[in-house]
Amino acid sequence: MAKTHTSRGRAQDRARVAGGQDHEVNYEAKKEGVSKETVKKAVKSAGNSRKKVETEIGRH
Template sequence: MAQTPTSRGREQDRARVAGGQDHEVKYEATKEGVSKDAVKKAVKSAGNSRKKVEAEIGRR
C-alpha cells in the first residue's frame, strides 16, 4: 500500500511523520502552512500517523 522499498531494501512508510526527522517535519510544516514547532507538537499529541497529525493541525 503506502510502503515502498528503499535502495537499502527497507520499507518506507509514507503514512507516518517522523517527528525526529527535520526534513519530514519541515515538509509537513510547509505543506500545512504552519511552523515546525506546531508539527512537532501535533506529532507528540496525536501520534505519528500523517492523517492524525494533519487533523490535529487543522484543529488549532
C-alpha cells in the same frame, strides 16, 4: 498503508510522520503552512499517523 522500499531495501511508510526527522517535519510544516514546532507538537499529541497529525494541525 503504502509502503515503499528505499534503495537500501528498507521499508518506508508514507502514512507516518517521523517527528525526529527534520526533513519530514519541514515537509509537513511547509505543506500545511505552519511552523515546525506546530508539527512536532501535533506528532507528540496525536501520534505519528499523517492523517491524525494533519487533523490535529487543523484544530489549531
